Amino acid sequence: MAIQSKVSLPVIKRLPKYYRYLTTLSADGKEKISSSELAHMMGTTASQVRQDFNCFGGFGQQGIGYKVDVLRAEIGKLLFSDGEKLPTILIGAGRLGSAVSSFISRDTNGYKLIGVFDINPELCGKEMGGATIYPLSELEAFCAEHHPTVAVLCVPRQSAMELSGELVAHGIQGFWNFSHYDLSVEYPGVTVENVHLGDSLMSLGYRLRNKD
Structure with a gap:
């Protein structure tokens, strides 16, 4: 996964919110989600969601959407460094x-x-x-x-x-x-x-x- 050398602070600050919503979706049994659906939850646009994820190489394929558990795990790696506390x-x-x-x-x-x-x-x-x-x-x-x-x-x-x-x-x-x-x-x-x-x-x- 390619990550931009300098990710903006607003994007970084949105990552925990993505992670929190995806955790709830996973607990509810949701398997896939589109950028539009996620944008609605986040109070932003589908374009913004895709731009955010592109900072880290993207996590899905356009038109197909994202696997909730995979997306949650990838964002978790960014936030938690593979479990190292x-x-x-x-x-x-x-x-x-x-x-x-x-x-x-x-x-x-x-x-x-x-x-x-x-x-x-x-x-x-x-x-x-x-x-x-x-x-x-x-x-x-x-x-x-x-x-x-x-x-x-x-x-x-x-x-x-x-x-x-x-x-x-x-x-x-x-x-x-x-x-x-x-x-x-x-x-x-x-x-x-x-x-x-x-x-x-x-x-x-x-x-x-x-x-x-």
Whole structure:
């Protein structure tokens, strides 16, 4: 399967949605789907669906459609790298951290939570999402031994700003950032996914108030 050297971010961001819908279709016993049917589910056009898939060499034949299980498996390989899970640490063992760690541990999403860190000594030694909670002071030693690739930030804005450079120095290559701060790490090879839960609520409110 030939993949374009540079796939645009909007296409990449649509892949999980394709995968989610195809998972549902497979569970419902659907064997084949056309680009038009998939486009209707995605809220886009058949042309866009075909363009997206052509970025990765295409997954079907025009006029015949796609085999649901085959398409799901191929997109799964793109998202999950043939089952290899990225070693992940989480910073911040509060309520948000607890919810996020539970999501990581129970969903097949390509990540393995290997350690959680917090400044609260009462939490240290306990488990969260199947991983041990360590004091933040042990972060450097832990990273040196276990070599995590991804850091999930469930800490306040200022803490995220202060920790990001340290984490990159410890070998972190990607951030899933819930800190209410658009983390922009100025280091080559580092990828950031900023998550602002409030943005979705504000967008919903706008759409509700401006239906006409």
